[in-house]
Amino acid sequence: MKLFIDTANMQEIRDGARLGVISGVTTNPSLAAMEGIGNRENYRAAVQEISDILDGPISVEVVSLEAEGMVAEGREIAEWIPNPWVKIPSTVAGFEAIATLAKDGIKVNQTLCFSLNQALLGAQAGSFVVSPFVGRLDDIGQQGMDLVEDIVSVFRQQKIETQVLAASVRTSLHCSQAARAGAHIATVPYKVLLQMVQHPLTDSGVSRFLSDWGKAGNS
Ligand code: E4P
Numbered sequence: 001m002k003l004f005i006d007t008a009n010m011q012e013i014r015d016g017a018r019l020g021v022i023s024g025v026t027t028n029p030s031l032a033a034m035e036g037i038g039n040r041e042n043y044r045a046a047v048q049e050i051s052d053i054l055d056g057p058i059s060v061e062v063v064s065l066e067a068e069g070m071v072a073e074g075r076e077i078a079e080w081i082p083n084p085w086v087k088i089p090s091t092v093a094g095f096e097a098i099a100t101l102a103k104d105g106i107k108v109n110q111t112l113c114f115s116l117n118q119a120l121l122g123a124q125a126g127s128f129v130v131s132p133f134v135g136r137l138d139d140i141g142q143q144g145m146d147l148v149e150d151i152v153s154v155f156r157q158q159k160i161e162t163q164v165l166a167a168s169v170r171t172s173l174h175c176s177q178a179a180r181a182g183a184h185i186a187t188v189p190y191k192v193l194l195q196m197v198q199h200p201l202t203d204s205g206v207s208r209f210l211s212d213w214g215k216a217g218n219s
Contacts, residue, residue, distance in 0.1 A: 001179040004187040006169065008035045008046060010053070012190035017054045019193070024056040026131075026167065026187040028087065028111070029063055044080050051081040059109045059187075061087035062097075070097035078106045085109040085128065090118040095125045102126025109165065119151045123162040129185070133168035134178070144168070145177045152182040172196045 004024035005016040008031040016022040027047070037043050043060070050058050058081055062073040070093060074086040078101075086101060088094045089112045098108045102125065110122035110130045114137060119130045132151055134144030148166050155162060165185040166178035172195035178186040188196070 001183055002185045003175075003193070004056075004059075004165070004185055005193065006031070006167070006187040006189050008032045008037060008050075009190070010035075010046075010049060013050055013053050016190055016193055021193070022054065022056070024058065024085075024185070024187075025050050025054055026059040026087075026109070026165075028059075028061045047077075047080055047084075051083070055083075057083045057085045057107070059085040059087050059111075061111060065091075065093060067093040067096035067100070070094065071100045074101045074106055074108070075104065078104075087111040087131075088127075090114070090122060095121055098122060098125040098127055102128070110162075111167070113151075114147070116147065116150050116154060119162075119164075120154070120160075123155065123160045127162050129163040129165045131165045131167040131187075134166055134174055135168035135170040137168075138170070145174065145181060148178055148183050149181040156182070172198075 002023045003021055004026050005013055005022045006026045008027045013025060032043055037046050047058055047060050060077045062070045064070045064073055070088055077086050078084050085107045087109045088097050090110055101108050107128040110127035113119050113130050113132045122130050132147045137144030152164050163184040165187060166183040167187050169186055169188045169192055172192055175186050175188060175196055
């Protein structure tokens with residue numbers, strides 16, 4: 001399972017990229033707004049900066065509600081950087097836009113996916129990757145990870161090539177669960193990436209090795 005970083009914060013992307021464990025970036029309008037990116041020009045500049053930092057796919061979301069607008073935005077985004085994935089929501093207009101963009105050869109990240117049926121529709125329309133939102137389903141009292149498992153299992157059974165990207169990841173537990181479920185990618189906030197590193201036995205092990213090394217007269 002590949003790991004992407006779910007942020008529009010340049011420092012977090014730089015820090016994540018330095019670890020060598022991140023192979024892509026996902027952004028959305030909320031994440032962009034959190035970084036003060038308030039218009040299309042700023043979003044484009046930010047996405048181009050991300051592309052200079054990290055050599056991998058960068059997901060950029062459209063904000064139009066109608067298919068025509070989504071397609072126009074998607075085509076524009078596709079020109080911004082070498083490796084764009086255009087994020088299109090799982091709506092009626094979204095499926096129409098996915099079909100058009102996929103025919104253009106543009107890679108679509110089908111976002112805001114909350115059901116197997118939405119994932120099936122997107123796969124038929126031509127989504128390159130589908131993003132089930134785990135945390136937001138957990139928030140409403142459903143097991144979000146069940147959806148990831150379900151999509152992976154049905155796509156395998158049906159030999160559907162659309163990849164599954166576990167999104168709305170909130171904890172390091174979500175990361176290991178997504179890997180066990182067979183997700184191709186999980187996109188994680190920087191703080192969850194750091195949680196994945198943590199184990200108390202690693203920290204105490206490092207301390208003990210250093211202490212023993214010192215006791216033997218080494219410096
Ligand atoms: C990623 O593509 C999504 O935009 C993101 O994971 C949403 O996460 P959230 O539900 O924590 O906002």
